[in-house]
Amino acid sequence: MRSSRLVSRKHKEKPAEAQLISHIYLLRGGYIRPLANGIYSLLTPAKRIQTKIISIIREEMEKIDGQEIQMPVVLPRELWDESGRWNSVQAELLRVRDRSNHDLLLAMTHEEAVVALARTEAMSYKDYPFMLYQFQTKFRDEARSRGGLVRVREFVMKDAYSFHATQADLDNYYERCAKAYHTIFRRCGIPEVVSIQSDSGMMGGKVAHEYQLLVDSGEDKVVVCEKCHSYANNEVATCVFQAQPEELLPLEKIETPNVKTIDDLSRFTGLPAEKMAKMVFYTTTNGETIAVVVRGDVEVNECKLQKVLQSEFTFATDEAVIKTGAVPGFACPINLKCRVFTDYSVANGYNLLCGANQADYHMKNFNVSRDLPHATVTDIASVKEGDICPKCGAPLTVKRGIEVGNIFKLGTRYTKAMDMTFTDEKGNDVTPIMGCYGIGIGRLLASICEAKHDEFGPVWPLSVAPWQVQICAMKLDRKEIFETAEQLYKDLKEQGIEVLYDDRNLAAGVQFAEADLTGIPIRLIVAPRALEQGMIEYKMRGTDESGLIPVNEIISFVREKIKTEMEKYQ
């Protein structure tokens, strides 16, 4: 490719709308252009990277016996009625009507479509197991797209669906897929991606893992134990709350005039927040008001609570709180006229300070075991920095990550709802068990940029770089430079090497700055001084490595360089 022909304008200045480093470089480097909120066109450099990422993923999917298919983007409503998701998924699902007023949707994921496809194909136990996958556009009407390609509304996803006759077979395949994912991220140049426990969300199913790239710019919170190397999404992370056992002291009312918050209470009594019980009231979608009790220093984890309640919820109004018999600001969990959920952090504490259900009074020495003997004790706490790892007892840290992929054991969530069965050896109808496995291609591209860049631009790993070699020619108006550069370009192309040739006769600074934004790993510089000695200079992007190579050896040098460099990404 000649730079003079490439439609991909580079920008010197940071675009006003971009904050994330990958967003900035992808816009500045002429990779992507926004068309609408969360909807982007990819220019050639980004498209070439995407093609390479897809090739790597395809190779790894084939290695675990995947079969590539392609399903439609537009799906009929009836399919999603079968699974119940036409109604259960809200605004994120984009619904459209055709000319005959038929309800359609833009697929945000393809469980329904793949079950509809597979249920008429796999009728016998002899057909199992199998895995179908595709690279296909998804549309998700995100409440808030942001960060360039990190969170968009339309994107290409590799989605894979496996079907199994037995749970053991799924478990086994899930592990194979987990390994394949690590291979994929390693080959894409980001081996640092970690696998973490996660919540399965609206997908259903019990076991799920996310693949997170831990970077400060990430939007997910990941709880990390540095000691035992365990990782969990904030949504499911757990910790242990231990307190020194104390003798249970009698409840004692104390006057706390106008002291309502934990902070105020801490200041007023001199007690740390860990010695208090905090109450939070929520109202569920069906109007029920419930109370949650956590330790004073602990935040309620609303994802965990949602799973406990099996319902969405909002903070309760003061009127709703009063109806439960509680006094806002001085609430006490004892004798409330509503369901009370007690977190382990409180249940494991001794002699805590809590409200007295009377204005301007609190109560000392609250003990769940004695004062709430029938309490529903569950895990509804958000883990925070410094909490204790449940596996090894070391302090936990909270990091940020970008979720580049996920895998789920779906079980029979879809096959059952959509009435998919096969006949086993004994002639019985059996519901197959599913797993599903996703990777967002554009987000992976952006994540590689987040992880691999310097102050001048992206540093693409050779395995995914838009081109393998960049030629920069200085003083192209000189005959010997022009002829050498043209010949070099031609020779490299003949060898099947991907090369971007800057044939625009620009000042060196401009060429180098633009080349940095393109991030091609191997740079060849054709310039007068070296050429007088019969040499071409090479420089590796993102490292200090550089040197002079005789003109007649440059092709074999580049071939060798590509070969050794690619070994890093096997």
Next chain:
RNA sequence: CGGAAUGUAGCUCAGCCUGGUAGAGUACUACGUUCGGGACGUAGGGGCCAAGGGUUCGAAUCCCUUCAUUCCGACCA
């Protein structure tokens, strides 16, 4: 969906408070000088000042409405 901010040239922004015919840098075009880390000179093209309504002799500027974008929350496969 809540809170905040911003919409002026392809891009980054000034002008707005205090109303009087649209500015800079960059990018683009031409010529010349430069040119191993985003060079310089001269000349040129490029704007329905987000849209709609109002106030006014006169609106980019003041007021109202809508839309869009960004940030912080909520949500999220």
